[in-house]
Amino acid sequence: MAVPPPSPARPGRPKPPGLWAKVSLVTIWLPFPALLWVGGYAESDPRLLGLPAFYWYQLAWVVISSGLTWCAYLHTTRHKG
Numbered sequence: 001m002a003v004p005p006p007s008p009a010r011p012g013r014p015k016p017p018g019l020w021a022k023v024s025l026v027t028i029w030l031p032f033p034a035l036l037w038v039g040g041y042a043e044s045d046p047r048l049l050g051l052p053a054f055y056w057y058q059l060a061w062v063v064i065s066s067g068l069t070w071c072a073y074l075h076t077t078r079h080k081g
Helices: 019-027 031-036 053-078
Strands: none
Touching: 019 053, 031 053
């Protein structure tokens, strides 16, 4: 038996993003409340490699934010309709 060819995609209607794409886009917003909560990290202790908490906490979120953005990019490009 021959396998029928796949049906052509219907033009005009993009596929809605899946659950993982939506979740990954939501994760991009996580750094905002974490960095707006200044009272939680506006201290000099604990120190990490000699840096006060105020500085290393913000630098850590730079790395975390870029990782979350990269994950969101991967999920949205892999799950395109």
